[in-house]
Amino acid sequence: MTYDDKELFNQAMEDVRPLKQRASVVYLAAKSAPSQRPAPARPSQENFLITELFAPQPCDTPLYFKQDGIQQGLIDKLGHGKYLIEARLNITRMPVMRARALLFEFMERVTQEECRTLLIIHGRGPSDDSHANRVRSFVARWLMQFVQVQAYCCAQPAHGGAGACYVALRKSARARGENRERHARRLR
Numbered sequence: 001m002t003y004d005d006k007e008l009f010n011q012a013m014e015d016v017r018p019l020k021q022r023a024s025v026v027y028l029a030a031k032s033a034p035s036q037r038p039a040p041a042r043p044s045q046e047n048f049l050i051t052e053l054f055a056p057q058p059c060d061t062p063l064y065f066k067q068d069g070i071q072q073g074l075i076d077k078l079g080h081g082k083y084l085i086e087a088r089l090n091i092t093r094m095p096v097m098r099a100r101a102l103l104f105e106f107m108e109r110v111t112q113e114e115c116r117t118l119l120i121i122h123g124r125g126p127s128d129d130s131h132a133n134r135v136r137s138f139v140a141r142w143l144m145q146f147v148q149v150q151a152y153c154c155a156q157p158a159h160g161g162a163g164a165c166y167v168a169l170r171k172s173a174r175a176r177g178e179n180r181e182r183h184a185r186r187l188r
Contacts, residue, residue: 047104049142051097056137058128062154063140063165070150070168078117078166081156085166086115091135092123092163099135100142107146114172119155124163132163143167 057063066075077083089106091099103120110118122139125132143149148170155164171179 045108047101049100049104049145050138051100054137054141056128056134057140059125059130059133059162062162063136064153065140065144065149066151067149074168075151075153078151078168079153079156081159081166083117083166083168085119085159086110086117087113088119088121090121091139092121092132094135096135096138099138103139103142107148110169111148111172114175116169116171118167118169119159119164120152120167121155121160121164124161136163139165 064075087106087110089102091102094102099122106118106120120139120143122136123132124136125134127133140152143152143165150168150170152165152167154162155166159166
């Protein structure tokens with residue numbers, strides 16, 4: 001850079017001020033305004049997830065599940081990571097029973113918070129009989145036991161690849177009602 005170039009650059013930048021430093025943590029807005037009354041405490045369900053041993057899924061078989069009636073477009077978008085991940089659970093290197101308990105508690109919490117898209121990081125082992133692959137196989141079975149799970153599939157490499165899965169949950173009754181009202185207003 002010559003002296004003239006540097007001088008021109010300095011003249012062009014003389015009124016520019018540095019941006020303020022921002023925190024690296026991003027807080028998402030709450031989905032709904034908190035009510036004045038505390039929500040009635042719901043009794044926690046008993047953990048119904050299976051614990052029996054079974055033949056684990058082969059490592060090279062990707063996790064995939066879709067309930068009847070779910071459009072292929074949802075699966076395609078889910079698999080490409082197009083939906084905003086609203087909650088994450090990491091159960092890598094955990095014993096099967098601990099992973100079972102954490103997954104059950106997690107699913108109860110995200111159902112109450114009306115989350116729609118989840119990321120569950122379960123890990124992936126080098127062989128079919130490795131511990132990570134057993135947990136992965138159990139997660140696939142457990143997710144099918146939840147009524148609110150519409151679909152799940154392998155995550156993008158940036159989110160864990162074959163060692164993680166995206167999960168799409170059913171809309172809550174309140175969200176379905178809001179959606180119905182919004183579309184009814186549009187048709188008027």
